[in-house]
Structures are given as structure tokens and as C-alpha cells.
Amino acid sequence: MKTPFVSKEQVDLITEQFSTPFHLYDEKGIRETARAVNAAFSWNEGFKEYFAVKATPNPTILKILKEEGCGVDCATDVELMMSHKVGFSASEISFTSNDTRPEEFVYAREIGATINLDAYEDIAFLEKTCGLPDKLSLRFNPGGVFALGTDIMDHPEESKFGMTKEQLFKGYKELAEKGVTSLGLHAFLASNTVTNDYYPTLASQLFELAVELKNELGISLDFINLSGGIGVDYTPENRQNDITTIGQGVHEQFDKILVPNGLGHISIYTELGRYMLAPHGHLITKVLHRKETYRTYIGLDACAVNLLRPAMYDAYHHITNLTNPNGKLETVDVVGSLCENNDKFAKNRELPEARIGDTLVIHDTGAHGFSMGYNYNGRLRSAEILLQEDGTARMIRRAETPEDYFNTLYGFDFDK
Numbered sequence: 001m002k003t004p005f006v007s008k009e010q011v012d013l014i015t016e017q018f019s020t021p022f023h024l025y026d027e028k029g030i031r032e033t034a035r036a037v038n039a040a041f042s043w044n045e046g047f048k049e050y051f052a053v054k055a056t057p058n059p060t061i062l063k064i065l066k067e068e069g070c071g072v073d074c075a076t077d078v079e080l081m082m083s084h085k086v087g088f089s090a091s092e093i094s095f096t097s098n099d100t101r102p103e104e105f106v107y108a109r110e111i112g113a114t115i116n117l118d119a120y121e122d123i124a125f126l127e128k129t130c131g132l133p134d135k136l137s138l139r140f141n142p143g144g145v146f147a148l149g150t151d152i153m154d155h156p157e158e159s160k161f162g163m164t165k166e167q168l169f170k171g172y173k174e175l176a177e178k179g180v181t182s183l184g185l186h187a188f189l190a191s192n193t194v195t196n197d198y199y200p201t202l203a204s205q206l207f208e209l210a211v212e213l214k215n216e217l218g219i220s221l222d223f224i225n226l227s228g229g230i231g232v233d234y235t236p237e238n239r240q241n242d243i244t245t246i247g248q249g250v251h252e253q254f255d256k257i258l259v260p261n262g263l264g265h266i267s268i269y270t271e272l273g274r275y276m277l278a279p280h281g282h283l284i285t286k287v288l289h290r291k292e293t294y295r296t297y298i299g300l301d302a303c304a305v306n307l308l309r310p311a312m313y314d315a316y317h318h319i320t321n322l323t324n325p326n327g328k329l330e331t332v333d334v335v336g337s338l339c340e341n342n343d344k345f346a347k348n349r350e351l352p353e354a355r356i357g358d359t360l361v362i363h364d365t366g367a368h369g370f371s372m373g374y375n376y377n378g379r380l381r382s383a384e385i386l387l388q389e390d391g392t393a394r395m396i397r398r399a400e401t402p403e404d405y406f407n408t409l410y411g412f413d414f415d416k
């Protein structure tokens, strides 16, 4: 079963202070996960987790992760700007973009972020735009399907990201000839994996590639980035990844493949988002309406602008009724207010009776939750609140106001 990380009494106090809906983050849980990830890879001297900013782009969260020794991976110049402002140093920032605008590469170079190139063609583009830095990484796409045993995990052949093996080798050769001294390899081949085998399997493939590169071209990589993809179980079955086992699995492959080939110096990087943050966020929302037609609808004060995953991916997010946990079970659709029929947090879900005014917790919203928000129907993004280690709550982003929404319109046939 899934249980919230806050009690009803705590949430009652917090909702007296801040109006719903809002995302609530658990500082204690975030720190514990960061420490567990760092411990699991402590066997590797150069290990660093570059938190995927896109998952939870909030300065307070980033600062907590920085205190725990993490860096950040950014996808755009705006994420780079936030990370730079938060105080991450050059070596703590990586930049994994695609279809990148020239000014974004210029800015990444300016702040010294480690650039991870998505395309072979990007090498020439980067060189022409702002020259090549000393340290660069290339993103690999092996094509075909990515499978663990007989389980197909994803279809890299259909993915727009990364470059082929041939392009990769050509790219490293050119970069080495042009004087790039520190080279890395990156791949993200499956998303939200709940198995301890994903990273070790991916690692073994990338390690083999590193050995081949050394043998064929005499190029020794400095770092290998396993990227994101370690998932969480959103369902109440609550199958868990064991990060210690995952770290050990990668360690075994490292000792088996890299060390005997003289590549034991390679640093391992990760770029986790979901695993770091998803379970440590709740969307706290109240029941506004009940409606009976062909189904029973529970209307919330939150909608898909606060959490897009159910509408976009038909993703399951567990829901707990904090106010009436032992209510009579009923089968309902839990919906938001958008003029879109996919604005449903749950369909035909059996839940304890949700009465008007009840407080609900939507689980596992700490990553790719708030950050995927948008403004359809003029709905506004919510606040983000941090449940601090001492049990008190602190706002770490205010809710948008109509003025925020109107701000880009003033002066365009629209007056203050």
C-alpha cells in the first residue's frame, strides 16, 4: 500500500496556511534518497549525480540536492540560468539538449557547463557557433530495441535522441584530432524502469563500447553517463528499485569490463530525475463538486495543468482521501475542470467516498509533475510548498496570479 509522507493533522495545518491545490515536497525523503544514491556509487571515485532539472525546476529543491553533493543536468538555457543563479559551479552543471539554439550553446560555454551533444551534426554546429570546449560528451542511440532478457523496455530505433555507433566513433575521432581532451559517453535507453537490471545492463553495453573505442581508435573516455530512467512504481503494488543493488550491479560490470582494459579511471555520472524526486512530492487538492451521470465524478480544485501525466500518458497516480480514509468504497472518475475529457486523475477507480471539502493526496508528483504544467483555459500554476525536516511547511514558489498570466499581453490591445 502507498501511504502519504504527511499525516492528516499536518496537512490540515498546512492547508490552513496555504490554499489548495499545491505540490508538497518532503525534504527528509529527498535528502535520504540523494544520500542513498551517492552511497550506492561511492565505489567510483568520480561519481556524480547530475539531477535532471526538468523533473523539478525549483531553486530550493536544487539547493537541497547541491548540499547533498549533487550537480544538475539542464535541457535549455533557462534551466542553465536557474542552475547558475542557484550557485552550481561549472563542474556541477551538464547540458543535455537537442535541436539546440546557437545562443544556448554560447551560454552553456560561457558558464562552463559540460555539453553533451545529441547529434553528430552538432559537432560542426557547436564549433562554428562558439568553438569546441576541452570537455565534451556524445549521446549514443544503438537503434533496435532495448531489452532486458525477453522484456522489451523501449525502442531506441524510434527515438529522436542520440547518434549511431558509426557517427559516435567518427565524432570521437574528429574531436580528439581537434584537441578536445576529455571525452564522455551518454545514453538514455529506457524510461521509468522498475528493475534492478536496467543500469547494469546499460552500463555493460556502454563499457563494451568504451573498450572498443580504446582498442580501435586509441581514445580513452573520461566519463560515462548512465543518464536517467530508474523509475518508481506509481501503483500501490509499490515494487521498489534497490539503489544499493543497482550500484553494485554497475560496479560488477565496471570491474569486469573496464578495469581489465585499463579504463578503471572512468567516472560514472547519472542524471536521475524521477527516482530522486517523484515519491517525495504530493499534489494536495480538495474536492469541489460531486456529479452523477453515467458515472460518478469527483471534481477537484486541481486539474491537468497541475499534473499532466494522467492526461498525457494515461499514467496511474495513487490517490488517498486523507479526510475520509475509511469511507464506503465507490467507483468514480476523479477529474479537473479543464474543457478536455482527458482531464482525469483517475478513471473507474475504487476510492473511499470523497465528500465535498475532503482533502485528497495525489501521490508521486515530485518529478515531472509541477514542471509539466501549462495554462490551458487560463488555469494558473499552483504554489510549491516544502515540508521541512523539522515538520514545518515553507512556500518555495508562489501560485501564479491572473497578473502573471496577463503580463505578456499588456501593451498589445490590452491595458492594465
Ligand SMILES: Cc1ncc(COP(=O)(O)O)c(C=O)c1O
Pocket (backbone or CB within 6 Å): 052, 054, 055, 073, 096, 188, 191, 192, 227, 228, 229, 230, 271, 272, 273, 274, 275, 367
Ligand atoms: C537527458 C535526460 N536526462 C535525464 C532525464 C531524467 O529522467 P528520469 O526522470 O526518468 O530519471 C531525462 C528525462 O526526460 C532526460 O531527457
